[in-house]
Amino acid sequence: MADLLKHDVVIVGGGGAGLRAAIAIAEESPEMDVAIVSKIYPMRSHTVAAEGGAAAVIKGNDSLEDHCDDTVGGSDWLADQDAVELFVNEAPGEMTRMEHWGCPWSRDPDGSVAVRPFGGMKIERTWFAADKTGFHMLHTLYQTSLKFDRITWYDEWFATRLLIDGGRCQGLTAIELRSGQLRAIAAKAVAICAGGAGRIFPFTTNGAVKTGDGMVMAYRAGVGLKDMEFIQYHPTGLPGTGILITEGARGEGGILVNKDGQRYLQDYDLGKPLDVNDPNHPVKKSMELGPRDRLSQAFIQEQGKGGTIETPYGHVVYLDIRHLGEKKIDKKIPFVRELSKNYAGIDPVDELIPVRPVVHYMMGGIDTDIHGTTVLPGLYAAGETACVSINGANRLGSNSLTELLVFGARAGRNAAAFAKNQGSHCTTIEKQADDEERRIADNFLDKDGGTERIAALRREMNETMEAGAGIYRTEESLKKTCEKLSELRERFADIKIEDKSRTFNTELLSAMELDNMLTIARAIAHSALERKESRGSHQRTDFPDRNDDDYLKHSIVCYEDGAHRIEYKNVVITRWPPKERVYGR
Amino acid sequence: MKPYHRPVPKMWWLKRLPYFLFVIRELTAAFVAFYCVLLLVLVYKLGQGREAYEAMLVFLKTPGMISLNVVAGLFVTYHSVTWFNLTPKVMVVQIGEERVPGYLIAGSNYIAWLVVSGVLAWIIVAKNVCPAI
Amino acid sequence: MANNTMSFEVFRYRPEQEDEPTFQQYDVPYNSDWVVLDALNHIKDEIDGTLSFRWSCRMGVCGSCGMMVNGVPKLTCAAFLKDYYPNTIRVEPLAGFPVERDLVIVMDDFINKLKAIKPWIIRNQGEERAIEEGEYRQSPAELAQFKQYSMCINCMLCYAACPVYAKEQDFLGPAAIALAQRYNMDSRDQGRDQRQELVAAEKGVWECTFVGECSVVCPKHVDPAGAIQRGKAASTVDWYKELLLPRRGGTK
Numbered sequence: 001m002a003d004l005l006k007h008d009v010v011i012v013g014g015g016g017a018g019l020r021a022a023i024a025i026a027e028e029s030p031e032m033d034v035a036i037v038s039k040i041y042p043m044r045s046h047t048v049a050a051e052g053g054a055a056a057v058i059k060g061n062d063s064l065e066d067h068c069d070d071t072v073g074g075s076d077w078l079a080d081q082d083a084v085e086l087f088v089n090e091a092p093g094e095m096t097r098m099e100h101w102g103c104p105w106s107r108d109p110d111g112s113v114a115v116r117p118f119g120g121m122k123i124e125r126t127w128f129a130a131d132k133t134g135f136h137m138l139h140t141l142y143q144t145s146l147k148f149d150r151i152t153w154y155d156e157w158f159a160t161r162l163l164i165d166g167g168r169c170q171g172l173t174a175i176e177l178r179s180g181q182l183r184a185i186a187a188k189a190v191a192i193c194a195g196g197a198g199r200i201f202p203f204t205t206n207g208a209v210k211t212g213d214g215m216v217m218a219y220r221a222g223v224g225l226k227d228m229e230f231i232q233y234h235p236t237g238l239p240g241t242g243i244l245i246t247e248g249a250r251g252e253g254g255i256l257v258n259k260d261g262q263r264y265l266q267d268y269d270l271g272k273p274l275d276v277n278d279p280n281h282p283v284k285k286s287m288e289l290g291p292r293d294r295l296s297q298a299f300i301q302e303q304g305k306g307g308t309i310e311t312p313y314g315h316v317v318y319l320d321i322r323h324l325g326e327k328k329i330d331k332k333i334p335f336v337r338e339l340s341k342n343y344a345g346i347d348p349v350d351e352l353i354p355v356r357p358v359v360h361y362m363m364g365g366i367d368t369d370i371h372g373t374t375v376l377p378g379l380y381a382a383g384e385t386a387c388v389s390i391n392g393a394n395r396l397g398s399n400s401l402t403e404l405l406v407f408g409a410r411a412g413r414n415a416a417a418f419a420k421n422q423g424s425h426c427t428t429i430e431k432q433a434d435d436e437e438r439r440i441a442d443n444f445l446d447k448d449g450g451t452e453r454i455a456a457l458r459r460e461m462n463e464t465m466e467a468g469a470g471i472y473r474t475e476e477s478l479k480k481t482c483e484k485l486s487e488l489r490e491r492f493a494d495i496k497i498e499d500k501s502r503t504f505n506t507e508l509l510s511a512m513e514l515d516n517m518l519t520i521a522r523a524i525a526h527s528a529l530e531r532k533e534s535r536g537s538h539q540r541t542d543f544p545d546r547n548d549d550d551y552l553k554h555s556i557v558c559y560e561d562g563a564h565r566i567e568y569k570n571v572v573i574t575r576w577p578p579k580e581r582v583y584g585r
Numbered sequence: 586m587k588p589y590h591r592p593v594p595k596m597w598w599l600k601r602l603p604y605f606l607f608v609i610r611e612l613t614a615a616f617v618a619f620y621c622v623l624l625l626v627l628v629y630k631l632g633q634g635r636e637a638y639e640a641m642l643v644f645l646k647t648p649g650m651i652s653l654n655v656v657a658g659l660f661v662t663y664h665s666v667t668w669f670n671l672t673p674k675v676m677v678v679q680i681g682e683e684r685v686p687g688y689l690i691a692g693s694n695y696i697a698w699l700v701v702s703g704v705l706a707w708i709i710v711a712k713n714v715c716p717a718i
Numbered sequence: 719m720a721n722n723t724m725s726f727e728v729f730r731y732r733p734e735q736e737d738e739p740t741f742q743q744y745d746v747p748y749n750s751d752w753v754v755l756d757a758l759n760h761i762k763d764e765i766d767g768t769l770s771f772r773w774s775c776r777m778g779v780c781g782s783c784g785m786m787v788n789g790v791p792k793l794t795c796a797a798f799l800k801d802y803y804p805n806t807i808r809v810e811p812l813a814g815f816p817v818e819r820d821l822v823i824v825m826d827d828f829i830n831k832l833k834a835i836k837p838w839i840i841r842n843q844g845e846e847r848a849i850e851e852g853e854y855r856q857s858p859a860e861l862a863q864f865k866q867y868s869m870c871i872n873c874m875l876c877y878a879a880c881p882v883y884a885k886e887q888d889f890l891g892p893a894a895i896a897l898a899q900r901y902n903m904d905s906r907d908q909g910r911d912q913r914q915e916l917v918a919a920e921k922g923v924w925e926c927t928f929v930g931e932c933s934v935v936c937p938k939h940v941d942p943a944g945a946i947q948r949g950k951a952a953s954t955v956d957w958y959k960e961l962l963l964p965r966r967g968g969t970k
Contacts, residue, residue: 044772208774504820603929
């Protein structure tokens with residue numbers, strides 16, 4: 001293997017959280033040597049696809065208390081309230097910092113930053129850049145990070161494994177895609193900001209890259225994954241492709257109707273609809289501005305009642321934004337119009353947008369505390385990859401873009417602080433790196449034969465996850481999925497790799513990503529099986545009620561000796577004792 | 586790592602219509618230059634006296650020169666039209682949050698063209714009708 | 719379901735096996751909802767796992783999947799099969815860039831150019847705003863000044879369409895100059911002078927001959943050609959200002 005590379009802090013993932021972490025270190029600890037290892041060029045990270053906005057309290061009619069209240073309720077009380085309070089407190093500063101860095105926030109006429117209503121929030125506080133907020137935030141972060149010469153870029157390097165020595169994280173191995181070479185990078189601290197794993201499911205807003213690689217790296221190093229059973233379905237994705245139609249459309253007043261043109265959400269304890277021309281429409285925290293889990297669940301129930309519309313790509317309901325008018329649509333949600341025209345073949349100015357719930361976000365992830373620290377010294381995590389938890393059982397829209405900034409910065413800072421106190425790099429990890437090189441060669445590149453196509457196994461994984469671990473789950477459906485996933489894991493050993501070359505071998509990448517997804521899928525299914533209650537986005541028809549006595553706890557799944565072990569950790573309650581979760585009344 | 590550098594085809598400008606039209610547009614500069622030279626030659630001939638000037642006019646009325654002038658005229662018109670149509674790209678006028686539509690910027694160029702041409706035509710016609718002007 | 723297929727001719731280059739690229743033909747089932755990217759994924763998933771290409775969001779915002787489709791630079795996630803059916807579709811890597819492998823180009827030059835134009839907010843010494851002071855005020859009209867140029871997804875279709883860049887690789891190029899303009903025109907930025915050295919240079923705006931194809935192919939309507947011409951106008955005004963008022967300082 002070529003020479004060992006060395007850096008003080010290595011960040012895995014160049015999306016919102018990773019870039020924010022790098023900037024935090026480069027700005028505040030300029031003597032530190034930071035590297036970002038990303039399997040794609042950073043501006044391709046999936047942060048780029050977020051649309052609606054990022055929440056932070058800035059307007060006079062709002063308060064930190066209210067933001068906390070909305071977030072805790074939205075999480076169905078599974079969020080750690082100390083983390084939520086910290087998050088809400090730091091959010092305005094972080095978002096202002098983004099503005100100073102040039103993020104083109106949409107403005108009020110007086111030149112101050114504008115905010116829009118969003119699901120589950122009593123008061124509007126979602127900052128937005130038209131409806132391409134993630135795009136603008138990511139590009140602002142990437143371009144700002146280019147200011148710092150101290151950041152080393154490993155673009156299109158695929159991180160495969162953490163290197164551990166002396167009970168500490170000492171670095172990682174990564175494949176340089178251009179050459180196909182596996183390289184070892186020694187680091188005094190590593191921060192994983194590698195996103196979620198929506199691609200485990202068949203219909204998702206997520207791009208190709210969301211395959212859970214970062215979570216698996218930590219998992220295989222013995223770090224637990226927290227709250228994996230909580231998968232967020234975004235209520236309005238386009239049928240077939242799963243392309244995201246932002247919640248912002250509903251924030252601007254869009255409504256959801258069934259096949260009879262009726263605003264069916266009123267049948268599901270989400271309040272009563274106001275006429276769309278009523279100045280108070282949309283009513284916050286009610287109807288279409290309810291939380292995502294409740295809206296997605298309402299869809300399934302409406303489908304059961306026969307109220308949805310059948311299309312070649314499954315059942316849908318309609319998102320109606322016609323009453324907003326062309327001017328408002330082009331000003332506030334132009335991307336929604338563009339996407340609808342290109343990918344749904346309709347112009348939402350005079351037609352209805354077909355939508356259905358699609359997998360969007362994972363509340364769960366690498367178990368961290370409010371500092372981004374994991375149980376493994378030297379390992380940090382932030383963003384969708386991590387679970388702090390501020391999102392609990394269901395995330396409110398527009399909290400996650402802000403989360404990238406708050407916890408990305410914290411994880412970066414703490415990783416740098418840890419690295420500062422370490423001595424020289426550990427070089428004995430090179431042996432582990434050699435083992436990793438051999439593992440990849442034996443299992444993928446040098447292996448001949450193989451009968452299982454990557455795409456076929458992936459499809460079967462997608463199907464079983466949607467069928468057994470979707471919006472509504474039962475013991476039976478989950479057990480079936482767990483069995484199927486075990487079968488797929490066995491069959492994976494017989495994977496067929498046609499591309500044996502080194503230069504930019506994306507088939508090898510797909511195989512390794514599938515490997516990672518199978519691991520995450522099993523963690524999700526097993527965690528879901530064990531949680532015998534319904535809370536937020538985890539709904540068990542065999543246990544339909546929320547059970548605070550037994551389950552006001554985070555699940556932590558660890559992988560040891562070939563088995564998944566699940567433990568529970570208490571949720572931190574500070575000022576919001578659990579109560580009924582109410583929307584629309 | 587062995588990146589492959591694809592050679593640029595010699596006739597790249599024949600591969601797609603937009604590129605072909607671009608090259609034609611660039612060639613119009615030659616005809617603009619031709620007119621400038623022609624104008625200078627006319628002025629020079631004028632300076633050389635009535636005989637020289639009228640000989641020049643006779644030469645210009647030959648079929649060859651007329652054809653050349655017609656062709657040059659077409660190219661120069663194409664030059665002007667493409668130029669005017671591109672002015673909105675360079676001159677962006679924003680009023681409040683909205684941009685003045687491109688056709689208005691380009692249009693104002695055409696109007697100015699018409700006005701100047703109109704004035705010149707009037708001078709020439711009036712001069713022919715009443716040489717005293 | 720009709721058994722229609724479409725023929726694809728795909729550029730292949732496997733540096734470990736060959737010195738010269740080839741074309742490989744595939745038959746792909748025709749689906750009127752599909753885009754070229756869906757066809758490429760079908761090829762990779764079901765027919766030939768060795769085909770390498772970049773993609774991610776499939777909704778036209780990440781900029782990964784730019785390729786030449788029948789000789790025109792396009793985002794393959796936005797090129798619909800029905801617009802080409804029943805003709806053969808030829809897919810090649812973006813023009814103007816060296817090919818790393820199959821449909822994957824080497825984009826180092828582009829990344830370097832992005833970095834070179836200082837694409838960040840530059841404030842004069844002592845004029846930085848503290849976080850506690852809140853946001854810079856920026857009116858909707860001020861935002862509208864540069865908004866268009868901030869929409870670039872770095873897909874490089876503009877570089878692939880530019881005949882100047884094909885021949886003159888030192889040319890700063892459409893996207894980089896548009897990004898420089900994005901910051902130059904942002905009311906919060908004070909760094910135009912620092913960017914002018916590169917932008918107003920011979921290899922900057924002045925290399926452009928206003929072919930205009932960059933703006934035509936841009937999937938986000940950034941209009942880099944417009945950004946460049948405005949840069950030329952601004953640079954010319956600068957030059958005259960310096961000539962006539964040499965002691966003005968600030969302007970380079």
